[in-house]
Amino acid sequence: ADLYEKGLEKTNKGFGARLNKFFAQFRTVDEDFFDDLEELLIESDVGYETAENLTNELRDEAKLQKAKSRDDLKKVIVEKLVDLYDQNGDSENEQLRVHDDGQLNIYLFVGVNGAGKTTTIGKLAKRFKDEGKTVVLAAADTFRAGAVEQLVEWGKRVDAPVVTGKDQADPASVVFDATAKAIKEQADYLLVDTAGRLQNKKNLMNELEKIERTIKKLAPNEPTETLLVLDGSTGQNALLQAKDFDKTTKLTGLVLTKLDGSSKGGVVLAIRNEMKLPVKLVGLGEKASDLADFDAANYAVGLFH
Numbered sequence: 001a002d003l004y005e006k007g008l009e010k011t012n013k014g015f016g017a018r019l020n021k022f023f024a025q026f027r028t029v030d031e032d033f034f035d036d037l038e039e040l041l042i043e044s045d046v047g048y049e050t051a052e053n054l055t056n057e058l059r060d061e062a063k064l065q066k067a068k069s070r071d072d073l074k075k076v077i078v079e080k081l082v083d084l085y086d087q088n089g090d091s092e093n094e095q096l097r098v099h100d101d102g103q104l105n106i107y108l109f110v111g112v113n114g115a116g117k118t119t120t121i122g123k124l125a126k127r128f129k130d131e132g133k134t135v136v137l138a139a140a141d142t143f144r145a146g147a148v149e150q151l152v153e154w155g156k157r158v159d160a161p162v163v164t165g166k167d168q169a170d171p172a173s174v175v176f177d178a179t180a181k182a183i184k185e186q187a188d189y190l191l192v193d194t195a196g197r198l199q200n201k202k203n204l205m206n207e208l209e210k211i212e213r214t215i216k217k218l219a220p221n222e223p224t225e226t227l228l229v230l231d232g233s234t235g236q237n238a239l240l241q242a243k244d245f246d247k248t249t250k251l252t253g254l255v256l257t258k259l260d261g262s263s264k265g266g267v268v269l270a271i272r273n274e275m276k277l278p279v280k281l282v283g284l285g286e287k288a289s290d291l292a293d294f295d296a297a298n299y300a301v302g303l304f305h
């Protein structure tokens with residue numbers, strides 16, 4: 001909970017600071033107020049459409065509730081933000097899926113190079129190890145120079161075995177070996193790192209499909225989660241990537257990284273609003289402990305401090 005509080009603080013610095021500054025200058029609820037608010041939302045990477053819809057809803061709601069003072073309006077905005085963040089329903093949806101019968105959980109991590117896949121896997125491996133679970137890592141990003149070594153390094157740090165292939169090995173063969181090992185050793189988790197870039201987009205998508213088929217050969221009901229890792233500091237670009245991957249891969253959730261360095265935390269809102277995919281984890285730094293679960297309501301409320 002402490003980490004989350006700390007994380008929230010960092011995550012909300014940019015977007016939250018703007019909102020707070022905006023409200024500090026509050027005078028009266030008029031058309032200028034809503035225009036300025038819409039502009040602020042767009043500048044914070046909330047996205048044009050989301051910013052417009054949100055502003056319209058706020059205008060209606062403020063009228064309905066006869067909101068006049070600064071505090072009235074803040075209350076209305078927080079309500080609307082919570083609605084937006086939480087629109088995928090129950091908060092259980094935000095948690096990583098875990099089999100409750102002790103069966104192996106396989107999490108597949110996809111996303112472009114540099115998004116933070118390897119780092120997220122390292123952090124998550126640390127979390128599971130700290131919980132006393134057994135973890136196997138699969139270094140199936142055999143294309144990016146250094147990706148395998150990076151994961152091997154994390155494996156050493158958190159004391160988890162890493163399955164690797166030869167240089168330029170077929171990623172699916174690495175995944176096959178890793179899945180077989182995790183099943184044989186009755187591991188709790190298998191975390192699979194995948195390539196972020198191949199010769200072209202089509203090859204990448206074919207490769208991801210092949211990896212999924214390979215997993216299903218040994219574990220028919222897997223993967224438990226296919227998580228798209230997005231660099232939150234890239235703003236609207238992250239949204240475009242998400243749409244691209246979503247077309248070809250059956251995603252179950254998102255991981256938003258680098259929210260610590262982002263002054264435009266609004267992208268969380270844009271992605272939630274447009275992708276209808278739960279944000280399962282957020283990355284808040286480069287250290288092993290800088291990973292938090294995402295809580296929609298807390299996030300929205302935490303914007304105002």
Ligand code: GDP
Pocket residue numbers: 111112113114115116117118119120150196229257258259260261282283284285286290
């Ligand atoms: P991959 O290519 O998707 O596997 O990306 P990496 O895991 O190699 O991450 C790319 C860079 O982003 C590395 O320098 C990481 O240390 C950094 N990184 C990853 N997640 C975070 C985060 O949440 N916050 C910050 N500040 N840096 C991160």
